[in-house]
Amino acid sequence: MSETHAEHEAPRSFIRRYIFSMDHKVIGIQYLLAMLLLAVVGLALTVVMRWHLGIRTVLRPETYLSLMTMHASLMFVVVTVTPTSAFGNYFLPLQVGARDMAFPFLNMLSFWVALAAGLVLLSSLIVGAPISGWTAYPPLSAVGGVAGPGLGLGQTLWLVAVALLCVSSMMGALNFIATTLNLRTRGMSMMRLPVSVWGWLTAAVTGLLVFPVLSAGGIMLLLDRLGKTSFFVPSGLYLGGEVLPHQGGSPLLWQHLFWFFGHPEVYIVIVPSMCMVTHIMANFARRPIFGYRYLVLSLFGFVTLGGVVWGHHMFVSGMSPYSGLAFSILTLFVSIPAAIFAISWLMTLWGARIQFRPPMLYCLGFVSLFISGGVGGLFNAQSSLDIYLHDTYWVVGHLHLLFAMAAIFSVFAAIHFWFPKMFGRMMNDTLGTIHFWFTLVGAYIIFLTMHYMGFLGHPRRYAEISQFDFLKPAASAHTLISVVALITAGAQILFLFNFFWSLFAGRKAATNPWNSTSLEWTLPNPVPFSNFERDIPVVHRWAYDFELPGGAQDYEMQTAPGPSMDGQTGKGVPTEKST
Amino acid sequence: MTSEPALAADWSGGKSPYAVSHLKLGMWLFIVGDAFTFAALFVGYGYLRLGHPEWPRPFDTGSILQASLMTFFLLSSSATMAVAVAKARKGDASAAVQHMVLTVIGGLLFLIVHALEWRHLIQQGASLFSNPWGVPLFTGCFFTITGMHMAHVASGLVVLLVIATKLKHQHATADHVEVAGLYWHFVDLVWMFIFPLIYLLSMRTR
Amino acid sequence: MNDSSATSAEHSDSLKPYMGTWLALLALTLLEVALGYVSMSQELLMTLLLCLSVVKAALIMAYFMHLKHEKLTFVVTLVASLLFIMVALCGLLPDGLRMLTLGR
Ligand code: HEM
Ligand SMILES: [Cu+2]
Numbered sequence: 001m002s003e004t005h006a007e008h009e010a011p012r013s014f015i016r017r018y019i020f021s022m023d024h025k026v027i028g029i030q031y032l033l034a035m036l037l038l039a040v041v042g043l044a045l046t047v048v049m050r051w052h053l054g055i056r057t058v059l060r061p062e063t064y065l066s067l068m069t070m071h072a073s074l075m076f077v078v079v080t081v082t083p084t085s086a087f088g089n090y091f092l093p094l095q096v097g098a099r100d101m102a103f104p105f106l107n108m109l110s111f112w113v114a115l116a117a118g119l120v121l122l123s124s125l126i127v128g129a130p131i132s133g134w135t136a137y138p139p140l141s142a143v144g145g146v147a148g149p150g151l152g153l154g155q156t157l158w159l160v161a162v163a164l165l166c167v168s169s170m171m172g173a174l175n176f177i178a179t180t181l182n183l184r185t186r187g188m189s190m191m192r193l194p195v196s197v198w199g200w201l202t203a204a205v206t207g208l209l210v211f212p213v214l215s216a217g218g219i220m221l222l223l224d225r226l227g228k229t230s231f232f233v234p235s236g237l238y239l240g241g242e243v244l245p246h247q248g249g250s251p252l253l254w255q256h257l258f259w260f261f262g263h264p265e266v267y268i269v270i271v272p273s274m275c276m277v278t279h280i281m282a283n284f285a286r287r288p289i290f291g292y293r294y295l296v297l298s299l300f301g302f303v304t305l306g307g308v309v310w311g312h313h314m315f316v317s318g319m320s321p322y323s324g325l326a327f328s329i330l331t332l333f334v335s336i337p338a339a340i341f342a343i344s345w346l347m348t349l350w351g352a353r354i355q356f357r358p359p360m361l362y363c364l365g366f367v368s369l370f371i372s373g374g375v376g377g378l379f380n381a382q383s384s385l386d387i388y389l390h391d392t393y394w395v396v397g398h399l400h401l402l403f404a405m406a407a408i409f410s411v412f413a414a415i416h417f418w419f420p421k422m423f424g425r426m427m428n429d430t431l432g433t434i435h436f437w438f439t440l441v442g443a444y445i446i447f448l449t450m451h452y453m454g455f456l457g458h459p460r461r462y463a464e465i466s467q468f469d470f471l472k473p474a475a476s477a478h479t480l481i482s483v484v485a486l487i488t489a490g491a492q493i494l495f496l497f498n499f500f501w502s503l504f505a506g507r508k509a510a511t512n513p514w515n516s517t518s519l520e521w522t523l524p525n526p527v528p529f530s531n532f533e534r535d536i537p538v539v540h541r542w543a544y545d546f547e548l549p550g551g552a553q554d555y556e557m558q559t560a561p562g563p564s565m566d567g568q569t570g571k572g573v574p575t576e577k578s579t
Numbered sequence: 580m581t582s583e584p585a586l587a588a589d590w591s592g593g594k595s596p597y598a599v600s601h602l603k604l605g606m607w608l609f610i611v612g613d614a615f616t617f618a619a620l621f622v623g624y625g626y627l628r629l630g631h632p633e634w635p636r637p638f639d640t641g642s643i644l645q646a647s648l649m650t651f652f653l654l655s656s657s658a659t660m661a662v663a664v665a666k667a668r669k670g671d672a673s674a675a676v677q678h679m680v681l682t683v684i685g686g687l688l689f690l691i692v693h694a695l696e697w698r699h700l701i702q703q704g705a706s707l708f709s710n711p712w713g714v715p716l717f718t719g720c721f722f723t724i725t726g727m728h729m730a731h732v733a734s735g736l737v738v739l740l741v742i743a744t745k746l747k748h749q750h751a752t753a754d755h756v757e758v759a760g761l762y763w764h765f766v767d768l769v770w771m772f773i774f775p776l777i778y779l780l781s782m783r784t785r
Numbered sequence: 786m787n788d789s790s791a792t793s794a795e796h797s798d799s800l801k802p803y804m805g806t807w808l809a810l811l812a813l814t815l816l817e818v819a820l821g822y823v824s825m826s827q828e829l830l831m832t833l834l835l836c837l838s839v840v841k842a843a844l845i846m847a848y849f850m851h852l853k854h855e856k857l858t859f860v861v862t863l864v865a866s867l868l869f870i871m872v873a874l875c876g877l878l879p880d881g882l883r884m885l886t887l888g889r
Contacts, residue, residue: 233628249627250884611867771841
């Protein structure tokens with residue numbers, strides 16, 4: 001195997017080693033820390049927003065909308081980037097048995113561009129953030145400052161940030177795909193990959209397919225703003241006392257392009273999350289994953305279905321009702337791959353002697369949230385129901401259960417699970433458990449209440465409801481949500497404390513503290529610069545040989561020879577002798 | 580290894596299942612992604628044009644000839660690039676560099692004629708937001724799509740020049756030439772859609 | 786990765802395929818221009834032009850970009866993903882017509 005990459009020596013200088021580093025492990029940690037920072041800012045914004053909505057009116061309506069836009073956009077970046085770019089970067093090369101990513105330089109670039117995207121986004125908070133929401137629907141977002149606060153420079157910066165994110169994600173996606181396909185070690189056939197690797201691969205493929213579409217839409221929107229084209233602006237808009245010069249465009253076109261990206265985007269977030277959870281869960285259930293092959297198949301299902309259901313976000317947009325029907329039916333098909341995953345989780349857990357350590361708790365929380373949120377998705381998917389539910393708090397509840405809470409739970413699980421390998425120390429179990437319960441209960445109270453408010457007909461993105469009689473019953477719900485949200489947000493301090501405290505004072509971790517099976521746990525702490533000190537090991541089995549009968553230990557590492565439960569061993573897979 | 584490995588073994592790790600280097604795989608993936616940017620722009624164009632049956636069709640025979648000439652330059656530069664790759668593969672670096680220079684000349688000619696065309700249109704009063712022929716979006720789409728393409732041509736030229744220089748000083752390999760070539764052919768390929776969809780479908784006829 | 790360079794080296798001996806492709810592409814371009822002067826409906830013209838363009842694109846990919854000499858699995862992966870997204874994207878085209886009834 002030729003290894004042109006990563007044959008380089010470990011760089012000596014601090015800057016090359018830890019700042020402008022091309023080492024995938026350092027880049028993974030950089031991603032993680034940067035996204036932690038953005039998440040904290042995004043969380044702080046919700047504290048203000050919830051204070052305003054449920055406790056005391058403190059914001060002007062337009063300020064509320066700006067904060068809401070920024071919160072959503074920041075969190076959007078966080079959940080898009082963290083599961084794949086942070087954990088994938090660190091662990092994909094380790095799990096497939098490679099010395100680095102296929103393109104280390106591109107990898108470094110992709111981090112710095114992503115960071116720039118985050119900073120540009122934050123800077124729009126300073127110049128006045130847009131009020132157009134994370135979907136930036138035109139015409140508001142397309143005609144400049146006349147349309148409202150923050151829609152001048154703020155919106156332009158927002159778009160620049162999106163463009164940077166597209167570029168960074170494209171570079172990341174290339175790298176992930178090339179690495180997974182080309183750099184697997186001998187014996188690591190596709191059907192022996194840890195599920196987490198499949199998740200990162202799927203996210204990368206999806207990203208490669210749809211981020212370009214978002215960039216095309218972004219270019220057109222930027223041109224509408226800066227070049228006065230009218231791609232998304234219809235004729236005769238009257239704003240700020242004058243008729244705008246734009247003519248002949250269609251706001252619907254942006255919605256199409258945006259959601260063509262936007263729906264697959266939720267898979268870019270949730271698929272690697274699901275897969276990391278599957279991987280971690282098997283470890284703590286000490287059970288082989290149920291239906292590995294079907295999981296892989298359903299990943300293909302997610303990618304293909306993901307490309308043909310975007311219209312379910314547009315049932316009330318004025319889109320052709322016939323397309324609406326098609327999108328509705330296609331969307332319901334999504335529940336098939338989703339259900340396959342859910343069944344696999346439940347079957348893996350069935351009768352298992354579960355070890356309730358924090359990583360497992362977060363995984364169980366993920367499963368619960370995913371199923372609850374998915375049930376809500378079935379309501380949304382039917383255009384007749386959605387016409388009522390769309391643009392209400394119902395959708396806010398649905399998207400937060402999945403896009404926000406489930407995704408973040410998988411990140412918590414991953415942090416607790418891989419912390420020992422990343423930082424050589426264990427996180428504290430008690431703190432983790434307390435944090436888990438606070439967050440899970442909080443999430444359910446907050447977002448289920450939002451579902452209920454949706455049934456009341458409470459519209460999304462309202463800064464203030466005291467003017468509306470029909471929303472009187474929602475006022476107490478708002479207060480409840482705010483109180484619980486403040487407590488839940490406060491509970492995140494437990495996590496942050498646990499993270500940073502364990503970084504320096506956690507118990508020193510053993511090489512393989514969880515008795516896990518994949519390649520990263522064969523490596524010493526800290527993982528050496530080129531990962532595998534000498535030869536890259538040959539792989540003999542999948543990563544889920546738990547529950548082995550007899551023997552001193554109940555698991556086998558992937559590097560251990562001998563019969564396996566993966567149904568592949570001995571069939572055309574090279575062993576050491578064959579070359 | 581004596582016998583052709585079974586399909587399953589291609590995927591069993593330790594080698595590239597597609598038998599392509601990272602570099603080439605990476606470039607192909609990039610091309611696939613970039614193709615979608617153009618695809619989305621084209622679909623946007625089609626969408627807007629469907630909504631405007633009165634879409635202008637101002638290009639006269641002169642403009643079409645000009646665009647055909649541009650097509651000729653770009654196609655020929657692609658052909659010379661293909662030859663350059665073949666020469667580089669055979670180890671004939673100087674011939675490869677020569678053909679890359681020819682390619683760059685073709686690309687430059689394309690850009691020059693294209694720029695002249697843009698200037699001509701702008702002089703007639705065309706801009707991103709208006710034009711003398713009717714639906715303003717016509718020029719909006721025209722300048723956006725051809726502008727994106729021009730940017731690709733220009734960046735392709737930079738890549739070609741860098742690789743050619745490196746090849747001359749033996750800092751680049753045939754693989755680099757091939758991958759630069761892939762990008763160049765892709766730029767050419769996009770034009771194969773721009774030319775009929777933007778020019779020929781907006782021809783003044785009858 | 787040695788096998789890949791070996792296969793493409795075999796085929797790079799003759800330059801004839803490149804000349805042939807180049808001529809074919811030029812001829813197809815001429816045909817396209819000529820079609821533009823034949824009077825027919827815009828829809829038919831567009832369909833014909835698109836078909837010809839797909840042929841041209843295929844020629845470029847097969848010969849200039851060497852896909853003909855890559856492994857079949859590679860070609861299938863690339864072409865399938867290209868087709869999938871492009872066809873899916875076309876799903877939004879019909880709404881262009883809505884602009885006629887809903888305003889624009
Ligand atoms: C069975 C699975 C699912 C189905 C059938 C489903 C269906 C839907 C539908 C139809 C909508 C549009 C509702 C509306 O705007 O009125 C929607 C919104 C949304 N969904 Fe899902 N969904 C599913 C799973 C997911 C997952 C896994 C995620 C994220 C990880 C997710 C994230 C979102 C987001 C972010 C929105 C709101 C977008 C917005 O308007 O701002 N959904 N979902
Ligand atoms: Cu969706």
